[in-house]
Amino acid sequence: MSVHQVTVSAPVNIAVVKYWGKRDTALLLPTNSSLSLTLSQDDLRSTTTVRIDPKFEADRLWLNGKEEDVTSNKRMVNVVRELRALRKSLQDADSALPVIDSWRMHVCSENNFPTAAGLASSASGFAALTFGIAQALDIAERIPRAQLSRLARLGSGSACRSLFGGFVAWNMGSAADGNDSVAEQVADESHWADMEALILVASDARKDTPSTAGMQLTVETSALLQSRIKDVVPKRMEEMRAAIAAKDYDAFAELTMKDSNQFHAVCLDTFPPISYMNDVSRAVVHLITSYNALFTQPGAAGGPKKGYRAAYTFDAGPNAVLYVRREHVAEVLAIVNAVFPVPTTDREAYLGRAAQYVGKEDVAGVASLVKKIGMAPFAAGSLRRIISTSVGDGPRVLGWGAENSLLGENGLPKTTA
Amino acid sequence: MSVHQVTVSAPVNIAVVKYWGKRDTALLLPTNSSLSLTLSQDDLRSTTTVRIDPKFEADRLWLNGKEEDVTSNKRMVNVVRELRALRKSLQDADSALPVIDSWRMHVCSENNFPTAAGLASSASGFAALTFGIAQALDIAERIPRAQLSRLARLGSGSACRSLFGGFVAWNMGSAADGNDSVAEQVADESHWADMEALILVASDARKDTPSTAGMQLTVETSALLQSRIKDVVPKRMEEMRAAIAAKDYDAFAELTMKDSNQFHAVCLDTFPPISYMNDVSRAVVHLITSYNALFTQPGAAGGPKKGYRAAYTFDAGPNAVLYVRREHVAEVLAIVNAVFPVPTTDREAYLGRAAQYVGKEDVAGVASLVKKIGMAPFAAGSLRRIISTSVGDGPRVLGWGAENSLLGENGLPKTTA
Numbered sequence: 001m002s003v004h005q006v007t008v009s010a011p012v013n014i015a016v017v018k019y020w021g022k023r024d025t026a027l028l029l030p031t032n033s034s035l036s037l038t039l040s041q042d043d044l045r046s047t048t049t050v051r052i053d054p055k056f057e058a059d060r061l062w063l064n065g066k067e068e069d070v071t072s073n074k075r076m077v078n079v080v081r082e083l084r085a086l087r088k089s090l091q092d093a094d095s096a097l098p099v100i101d102s103w104r105m106h107v108c109s110e111n112n113f114p115t116a117a118g119l120a121s122s123a124s125g126f127a128a129l130t131f132g133i134a135q136a137l138d139i140a141e142r143i144p145r146a147q148l149s150r151l152a153r154l155g156s157g158s159a160c161r162s163l164f165g166g167f168v169a170w171n172m173g174s175a176a177d178g179n180d181s182v183a184e185q186v187a188d189e190s191h192w193a194d195m196e197a198l199i200l201v202a203s204d205a206r207k208d209t210p211s212t213a214g215m216q217l218t219v220e221t222s223a224l225l226q227s228r229i230k231d232v233v234p235k236r237m238e239e240m241r242a243a244i245a246a247k248d249y250d251a252f253a254e255l256t257m258k259d260s261n262q263f264h265a266v267c268l269d270t271f272p273p274i275s276y277m278n279d280v281s282r283a284v285v286h287l288i289t290s291y292n293a294l295f296t297q298p299g300a301a302g303g304p305k306k307g308y309r310a311a312y313t314f315d316a317g318p319n320a321v322l323y324v325r326r327e328h329v330a331e332v333l334a335i336v337n338a339v340f341p342v343p344t345t346d347r348e349a350y351l352g353r354a355a356q357y358v359g360k361e362d363v364a365g366v367a368s369l370v371k372k373i374g375m376a377p378f379a380a381g382s383l384r385r386i387i388s389t390s391v392g393d394g395p396r397v398l399g400w401g402a403e404n405s406l407l408g409e410n411g412l413p414k415t416t417a
Numbered sequence: 418m419s420v421h422q423v424t425v426s427a428p429v430n431i432a433v434v435k436y437w438g439k440r441d442t443a444l445l446l447p448t449n450s451s452l453s454l455t456l457s458q459d460d461l462r463s464t465t466t467v468r469i470d471p472k473f474e475a476d477r478l479w480l481n482g483k484e485e486d487v488t489s490n491k492r493m494v495n496v497v498r499e500l501r502a503l504r505k506s507l508q509d510a511d512s513a514l515p516v517i518d519s520w521r522m523h524v525c526s527e528n529n530f531p532t533a534a535g536l537a538s539s540a541s542g543f544a545a546l547t548f549g550i551a552q553a554l555d556i557a558e559r560i561p562r563a564q565l566s567r568l569a570r571l572g573s574g575s576a577c578r579s580l581f582g583g584f585v586a587w588n589m590g591s592a593a594d595g596n597d598s599v600a601e602q603v604a605d606e607s608h609w610a611d612m613e614a615l616i617l618v619a620s621d622a623r624k625d626t627p628s629t630a631g632m633q634l635t636v637e638t639s640a641l642l643q644s645r646i647k648d649v650v651p652k653r654m655e656e657m658r659a660a661i662a663a664k665d666y667d668a669f670a671e672l673t674m675k676d677s678n679q680f681h682a683v684c685l686d687t688f689p690p691i692s693y694m695n696d697v698s699r700a701v702v703h704l705i706t707s708y709n710a711l712f713t714q715p716g717a718a719g720g721p722k723k724g725y726r727a728a729y730t731f732d733a734g735p736n737a738v739l740y741v742r743r744e745h746v747a748e749v750l751a752i753v754n755a756v757f758p759v760p761t762t763d764r765e766a767y768l769g770r771a772a773q774y775v776g777k778e779d780v781a782g783v784a785s786l787v788k789k790i791g792m793a794p795f796a797a798g799s800l801r802r803i804i805s806t807s808v809g810d811g812p813r814v815l816g817w818g819a820e821n822s823l824l825g826e827n828g829l830p831k832t833t834a
Contacts, residue, residue: 223675224682227644258640258688265641265686271671272706273678279696289689 004100005051006135007404010127010395012044012119013037013161013168014197014321016256016313017233017240018263020211021219027178028075028157031219032233035169035186035240036161037323039197040392043353046124047398048109049406050136056104062413063125064110079130079155080105086147087137100137107132108406108413113387119199120211120315126155127162131395145394149183165189165393167244169237189391192247194326198333198354199387200340202280202318209274211316214267221271228266249325253292253311254304256323260313276316280340280382283375284320287339288312290373291332330360331369333386338370340383354388421517422468423552424821427545427812429461429536430454430578430585431614431738433673433730434650434657435680437628438636444595445492445574448636449650452586452603452657453578454740456614457809460770463541464815465526466823467553473521479830480542481527496547496572497522503564504554517554524549525823525830530804536616537628537732543572544579548812562811566600582606582810584661586654606808609664611743615750615771616804617757619697619735626691628733631684638688645683666742670709670728671721673740677730693733697757697799700792701737704756705729707790708749747777748786750803755787757800771805 013036021031059080061070070076087101109128111121130152134140140148145163153160153170160181161168166188173181209217218225236255243251267274277285288310296305310332311323324332333354342358343350351358398404408414430453438448476497478487487493504518526545528538547569551557557565562580570577570587577598578585583605590598626634635642653672660668684691694702705727713722727749728740741749750771759775760767768775815821825831 223649224641224644224679224686227641227648231644232640254688261688261690262641262686265682268685269641269679269682271675271678273702275694275699275702277692278699282692282695285690285692 003051003053004136004138005049005401005405005407006132007047007049007398007400007406008128008132008135008395009041009045009047009398010124010131010162011041011165011392012039012113012121012124013158014039014313014315015158015161016252016311016323017236017259018315019158019170020215020263020266021225021229022157022216024178025216027181028153029178029181030157030170030172031225032229033170033172033237034158034161035167035237036158037167037195037197037391038162038165038189038394040389041396042392043387043389044113044119044124046109046111046121046128047404047406048107048125048128048132049404050105050107050129050132051407051411052100052103052105052136053411054103056106056411059104060106062108065413065415075126075155076129079126079151080133082151082154083130083133083137083139086134086143086151087139090139090142097138105133105136106407106411110406119201119319120158120317122156123158123162126159127152127395130155130159131163135397146182146184150179150181153178153181153183163394166191166391169241186241187244189393192244192391195391196324196326196329197389197391198322198324198329198336199389200284200320200322200336201384201387202278202284202320203381203384208276208317214270214274214316217274218266218270222266222269224269225266228262232262250299250304250306250308253308253323256311256313257288264314276318277314278318280378281314281318281320283339283378284336285312287335287373287375288322290375291335291369294369294372329388330357331362331366333357333388334361334363334366335370335373336386338366338377339373339375340378341380343380350385352385352387354386357388420468420470421553421555422466422818422822422824423549424464424466424815424817424823425545425549425552425812426458426462426464426815427541427548427579428458428582428809429456429530429541430575431456431730431732432575432578433669433728433740434653434676435732436575436587437632437680437683438642438646439574439633440589441595442633444598445570446595446598447574447587447589448642449646450587450589450654451575451578452584452654453575454584454612454614454808455579455582455606455811457806458813459809460804460806461530461536461541463526463528463538463545464821464823465524465542465545465549466821467522467524467546467549468824468828469517469520469522469553470828471520473523473828476521477523479525482830482832492543492572493546496543496568497550499568499571500547500550500554500556503560503568504556507556507559514555522550522553523824523828527823536618536736537575537734539573540575540579543576544569544812547572547576548580552814563599563601567596567598570595570598570600580811583608583808586658603658604661606810609661609808612808613741613743613746614806614808615739615741615746615753616806617701617737617739617753618801618804619695619701619737620798620801625693625734631687631691631733634691635683635687639683639686641686642683645679649679667716667721667723667725670725670740673728673730674705681731693735694731695735697795698731698735698737700756700795701753702729704752704790704792705739707792708752708786711786711789746805747774748779748783750774750805751778751780751783752787752790753803755783755794756790756792757795758797760797767802769802769804771803774805
């Protein structure tokens with residue numbers, strides 16, 4: 001075979017113990033461990049086709065239909081170089097393996113969610129890239145997945161978590177070369193099968209501080225970050241692992257919300273301060289807090305309250321991700337829709353797959369809850385859309401050769417922007 | 418003399434190192450020291466008339482024209498009891514002093530700023546109450562001012578700082594009975610005479626978490642508060658005292674903004690989280706940050722940047738207080754007005770005394786700055802009004818007997834709500 005071509009997809013992940021701050025900005029080594037849930041690629045994914053071909057003259061990269069200067073993207077260069085080096089070491093050890101590490105490659109990648117959705121695409125993007133190149137070089141199944149996770153980390157820190165499905169911990173590690181700073185699967189996607197996610201995409205005209213710059217400003221200027229790193233996260237990681245192992249939603253929900261709050265607290269303690277949450281985000285927090293309060297009772301001494309129905313978490317932007325058990329999704333969605341009315345036009349695009357839950361709720365019960373919560377409805381358009389999804393698997397091979405390929409026979413993208 | 422009647426006023430104070438959290442909720446002892454600037458009573462004040470009269474049958478209290486149940490207000494009862502005990506101890510020691518500690522009192526208090534202005538009135542209110550009763554009992558000049566500060570603290574923690582003019586530190590103290598938890602004047606109002614304040618009153622429909630409840634929730638649930646208390650505030654207090662002593666505006670401004678940010682950070686790290694700042698507050702932060710960035714240069718290693726023009730601080734609400742040197746007030750106000758347009762109606766009420774600065778700015782210079790800052794103007798009404806004021810003196814006696822009295826000859830309020 002003189003050409004190796006593969007098309008893969010990789011998932012988005014949303015952390016419940018947040019990554020914010022690097023101790024090494026070249027190797028992308030974090031100041032604390034983190035833990036995320038991998039979201040289903042049926043709903044959100046980066047798709048990447050990689051072709052290596054002895055006839056190609058140079059590496060080329062297209063992202064969302066637009067060619068990028070591959071040499072100026074240092075992180076991309078690092079990932080590709082390391083993958084080729086891995087291939088070479090395998091070739092050197094086994095003369096039966098064809099010598100393909102020197103072949104140039106064409107990489108074409110796209111996200112099925114618009115950047116305007118406000119979802120970070122670097123994690124799924126670099127996971128797909130790393131997984132795709134590793135498959136094209138025929139090394140993905142010859143090395144531990146943790147190795148691929150390490151390489152994806154060199155592209156984008158949180159990408160290392162998107163190499164696994166289910167519940168994924170990124171252990172910060174301690175080695176200077178970062179070899180132990182990799183993700184591991186805490187539980188697979190079937191472990192807690194009724195865990196769903198609702199993403200409330202908030203409208204926001206303000207341009208956010210990019211997370212790469214923002215997190216280092218926090219490392220440099222926040223007086224409180226060190227306390228989070230040393231005093232809070234190590235314990236929280238253990239508690240979150242235990243909550244997931246036990247499928248203890250109350251513990252999971254409370255830890256998730258507290259960690260989101262604290263991430264945004266250290267952003268605010270940065271100088272100049274960074275604010276990712278806006279008034280719509282604050283209203284979602286208030287809504288979920290008030291809703292949960294209708295059901296929760298004090299837990300055992302020191303433990304979380306009992307009876308949580310929804311847990312919010314916010315990444316570096318105003319969008320809320322709600323982790324909700326399937327039995328409560330219809331109710332949570334109905335309550336969200338009561339405060340953030342579904343637009344009468346574009347209803348289908350706004351709700352997407354969430355439409356399946358509309359009409360499934362106890363309408364009288366929801367009306368009573370909404371009345372108790374007592375929030376005035378926001379103007380239509382405060383939310384831009386709702387994405388309903390679940391916990392899903394790790395990267396997938398979608399096909400070899402022409403199957404599902406983003407590249408045409410000529411090795412160029414089938415579609416360009 | 419068979420009746421003692423006095424009318425006093427007391428000022429508002431706005432902290433630059435924030436008080437948030439009590440270590441003793443009965444004695445109102447704080448978890449950390451704080452430091453504030455006393456604002457001029459020419460602009461913002463609580464006025465209180467106190468009459469003690471052997472013919473009165475009971476203590477009575479009117480706040481802003483409405484009678485309050487004085488016995489149900491524990492903090493008020495505590496302050497009055499302690500002041501009477503002080504009077505009694507002075508009488509016991511000096512038989513020449515008339516015995517008046519048992520006389521009942523009528524107290525009438527009002528603020529010259531509407532509660533709707535979003536300014537905390539408890540500090541100036543309890544300072545005026547304490548100072549007024551102490552004057553009526555003729556003890557105010559017989560005991561150290563620190564003693565009165567301690568008593569005001571029993572009414573409302575931050576009231577202890579309103580017993581002094583200028584720059585005032587509230588030392589947290591360490592005694593179990595709180596006797597050393599009192600305010601002291603760091604510098605009087607003439608020390609840094611060109612320090613002005615602009616209060617940007619933000620519109621906000623949301624009801625804020627009361628600070629009394631909010632701060633204890635932070636003490637109970639914030640994992641980061643302990644780091645603020647132990648690692649940050651002690652050093653910051655020293656740095657702030659030094660900045661004030663040296664009239665070092667750069668250091669003052671940076672410390673002020675950092676401490677405001679951190680106060681709101683620990684609010685957000687509370688569970689459930691507390692958000693006092695809204696999108697208008699965030700925009701003010703962005704505006705001042707961008708404006709300062711046009712002038713600031715890195716300072717000496719570890720020190721603040723040089724060239725700050727304005728410093729923001731936010732209390733437990735969305736209003737911004739900007740501390741600005743007089744030479745820059747017109748420019749700062751013009752830039753604020755560019756982003757938050759002055760309403761065409763009610764212009765006088767909106768600007769108040771700030772109107773004196775309008776037209777004094779370098780119009781072309783401001784236009785150039787606004788262009789560089791690049792923020793789109795907000796809708797009119799995003800700010801409700803602007804209050805221009807300066808650093809001012811401590812409580813004042815406004816008159817004895819009928820002079821300036823809020824009580825009529827019959828001992829009842831002249832005006833009721």
